[in-house]
Amino acid sequence: MAKKVSALATASAEVRGHAPERHRTLIPVQNTIGGLGEFTLITRVSAQFPTTDDVILGPGDDAAIVAAPDGRTVATTDMLVEGRHFRREWSSARDVGHRAVAQNFADIAAMGARPTTLLIGFAAPHDLPVEWAEEFTAGVRDECAVAGGTVVGGDMVGSDTLTLGITALGDLGGADPVRRNGARPGDVVACTGPLGLSAAGLALLEQGIDGPALCLSEHRRPSPPYTAGVEAARLGATAMLDISDGLVQDLGHVARASAVDIDLDSMSLRPDPELLEAVRVLGTEPGREQEVARDLMLTGGEDHALAATFPPGAELPGHWYTVGRVEQVSEEAQEGTVGDVTVDGGRPPSGGWSHFDRG
Numbered sequence: 001m002a003k004k005v006s007a008l009a010t011a012s013a014e015v016r017g018h019a020p021e022r023h024r025t026l027i028p029v030q031n032t033i034g035g036l037g038e039f040t041l042i043t044r045v046s047a048q049f050p051t052t053d054d055v056i057l058g059p060g061d062d063a064a065i066v067a068a069p070d071g072r073t074v075a076t077t078d079m080l081v082e083g084r085h086f087r088r089e090w091s092s093a094r095d096v097g098h099r100a101v102a103q104n105f106a107d108i109a110a111m112g113a114r115p116t117t118l119l120i121g122f123a124a125p126h127d128l129p130v131e132w133a134e135e136f137t138a139g140v141r142d143e144c145a146v147a148g149g150t151v152v153g154g155d156m157v158g159s160d161t162l163t164l165g166i167t168a169l170g171d172l173g174g175a176d177p178v179r180r181n182g183a184r185p186g187d188v189v190a191c192t193g194p195l196g197l198s199a200a201g202l203a204l205l206e207q208g209i210d211g212p213a214l215c216l217s218e219h220r221r222p223s224p225p226y227t228a229g230v231e232a233a234r235l236g237a238t239a240m241l242d243i244s245d246g247l248v249q250d251l252g253h254v255a256r257a258s259a260v261d262i263d264l265d266s267m268s269l270r271p272d273p274e275l276l277e278a279v280r281v282l283g284t285e286p287g288r289e290q291e292v293a294r295d296l297m298l299t300g301g302e303d304h305a306l307a308a309t310f311p312p313g314a315e316l317p318g319h320w321y322t323v324g325r326v327e328q329v330s331e332e333a334q335e336g337t338v339g340d341v342t343v344d345g346g347r348p349p350s351g352g353w354s355h356f357d358r359g
């Protein structure tokens, strides 16, 4: 005879057994992921993801099987930690779902590849509302639809801190990957996608100021130019990356990997009118708005625009804007002295994100 387990016994085991003291909560357990349980949640979540041509076996077994039409698989992983990458007061669950996909598939695009599939590591406190998990999943599903990928698996665990660990896969479609190490003196540096908007949105949220919608939305749901990665590869890009930590800081990776210097032309950075408006409402001294907005474009992270170097004379579609040049390295330059990023030939503004700097 099947063993009967009362609802009360299940609920009290939930509270008694598995959660540290501080997680006891008055939220009715049936509305929390703890109340729903790991396996029901997995079933509900994984039902949301469509199968695509890249999926041979989706969620439900010990592992997924993903087609590799090119014979090579592009793989990357990035995490989002509550309090570090997002705050639930500032971003809805859907926003976080969109962002989780965007920041990972942007790395796939930055290799010159097409985003194909994702695996979602989901670590959350047991009193997280089921609605949050479902809305997050809807955001993932909708951003996947924009990028052209889908989810093939993941993991769900209990954790004091809400943390998403995402793995993204992509397909090169027979093209060479565009790495960080191919920039050559004389190449032009060009970007596609917004710069500075996410940082302005973050500043508005941090200061509790209601500012331009575009800055807030780009912070909550960045819009990487996914297809521009494959396009850049086709146009002969010599190096590429997405801007996660700030244009100057990220181009430093290209400069060092390629053993070149890069000079950026500040006047080529045209701040979006909504960025200028954000800078105004954030209290910038009148007359300095352009300068402060350009500094945000040079140092702000999390827009996930693409920055690439192209051989001189490359014909770039209009959505790519030239921002600088790869410098001729002087003959006297010693090994290890190249890899600088300058702005108008001088020191760049300070800024750019680096984990562990902030405690």
Ligand SMILES: Nc1ncnc2c1ncn2[C@@H]1O[C@H](COP(=O)(O)OP(=O)(O)OP(=O)(O)O)[C@@H](O)[C@H]1O
Residues within 6 Å of the ligand: 077, 078, 103, 107, 244, 245
């Ligand atoms: N813990 C780790 N173990 C092995 N390799 C790592 C680890 N952390 C990062 N890397 C590798 O270091 C390289 C740079 O990582 P980084 O996270 O800075 O790049 P990114 O994902 O493009 O940037 P961001 O995380 O700011 O979006 C990547 O190739 C990444 O796989």
Ligand SMILES: Cc1ncc(C[n+]2csc(CCOP(=O)(O)O)c2C)c(N)n1
Residues within 6 Å of the ligand: 078, 079, 083, 084, 085, 086, 087, 103, 202, 244, 245, 301, 302, 353
């Ligand atoms: C609550 C909150 N505080 C600060 C920030 C800013 N921030 C966090 S990580 C990062 C760089 C990219 O991260 P990674 O290298 O991990 O991809 C930036 C600019 C935020 N988004 N949310």
Ligand SMILES: [Mg+2]
Residues within 6 Å of the ligand: 077, 078
């Ligand atoms: Mg990373």
Ligand SMILES: [Mg+2]
Residues within 6 Å of the ligand: 106, 107, 110, 241, 242, 243, 244
């Ligand atoms: Mg990157």
Ligand SMILES: [Mg+2]
Residues within 6 Å of the ligand: 244, 245, 353
């Ligand atoms: Mg980073």
